Amino acid sequence: MADPILYGPAYSTYVRTARLALEEKGVPHQLVEVDFLQGEMPEEQVARHPFGKVPAFEHDGFALYEACAISRYIDMAFDGPALQPADARGAARMTQIVSVLDSYAYGPTISQLVIQRMVQPMLGGQSDEAAISAALPDVDKAMAALEALIGGNAWLAGDALSLADLHAAPIFAYFTATPEAAPILADKPGLHRWWEAMQTRDSMTKTQPQLG
Ligand SMILES: N[C@@H](CCC(=O)N[C@@H](CS)C(=O)NCC(=O)O)C(=O)O
The missing domain is CATH 3.40.30.10 (Glutaredoxin)
Known part of the structure; x- marks a missing residue:
């Protein structure tokens, strides 16, 4: 094949x-x-x-x-470690988190905050501060929902790495490079712990984008 x-x-x-x-x-x-x-x-x-x-x-x-x-x-x-929980509740939780990321996190975090704070200046334009301010409550709301969902788990959908983590990590890589991230993540220890662990994976190093 x-x-x-x-x-x-x-x-x-x-x-x-x-x-x-x-x-x-x-x-x-x-x-x-x-x-x-x-x-x-x-x-x-x-x-x-x-x-x-x-x-x-x-x-x-x-x-x-x-x-x-x-x-x-x-x-x-493909062979290799399973990236989806086998039990009904774990699989549903993973799907829920992927849906939250697509429906509520990606838009305010990437399409608004990251594009305005990082990409516009990189392309020679200016950040739209009003658009950033308008996005921040929605970014915080999405991050708060993810914090509630991770709870005390090591990974977003439970005790093993899953597709939910792989959906979230690229968003976090850009989000945490903005100055707006630290105050939003300050009261979210579960996400903080998760992101520290996620960044150490070889897959993250191998897929590191070169932007700019
Ligand atoms: N629902 C799509 C979303 C894909 C998506 O939004 N990709 C962005 C890049 S991260 C894109 O293609 N942007 C180009 C554009 O909107 O013109 C998926 O899950 O694959």
Whole structure:
């Protein structure tokens, strides 16, 4: 069987989620870089992803898009450590956290805070401080929900690393690089402990993006 191919830029959080899954499973793969930061999404990527996003994925003629579908496929199709809890409650908790990240955390944290604080200046523009201020209550609300969900667990969905952690970590990598993160995380010891542990994984080092 051919190695899987992941299409997207290493700087994308959702691409990194899929790469983390591939690294945690130890799956040889190819990353085909697709850059969209300086302009439009390239046509060949829109052909792979009808909503014009990254990542897209292909394995032996099987094409997929949407990071959570890709990471679940990687976990189930390849040998290596299981990245999804086997019990009903653990699996539901993992799915809940992935959904919270997609629905309530990514938008305010990445699309608003990180884009304004980090990406706009990198592209030669200015941060929109009003947009950042407007996003912060929603960032805090999402982080508070994640703090409640992790509770005393080592990992977001329980006592083992799961796809929930791989979905959250790329968001945290950018979030914690903003000055707004420290005060928001100050009263969230569970997330603080989790992020310290997450950063030490080889998969995080191997997928570190070079942005800027
Ligand atoms: N629901 C999609 C979201 C993917 C997504 O938003 N990707 C971002 C990069 S992290 C993207 O493609 N942005 C380009 C754009 O919106 O034009 C998934 O889970 O894969």
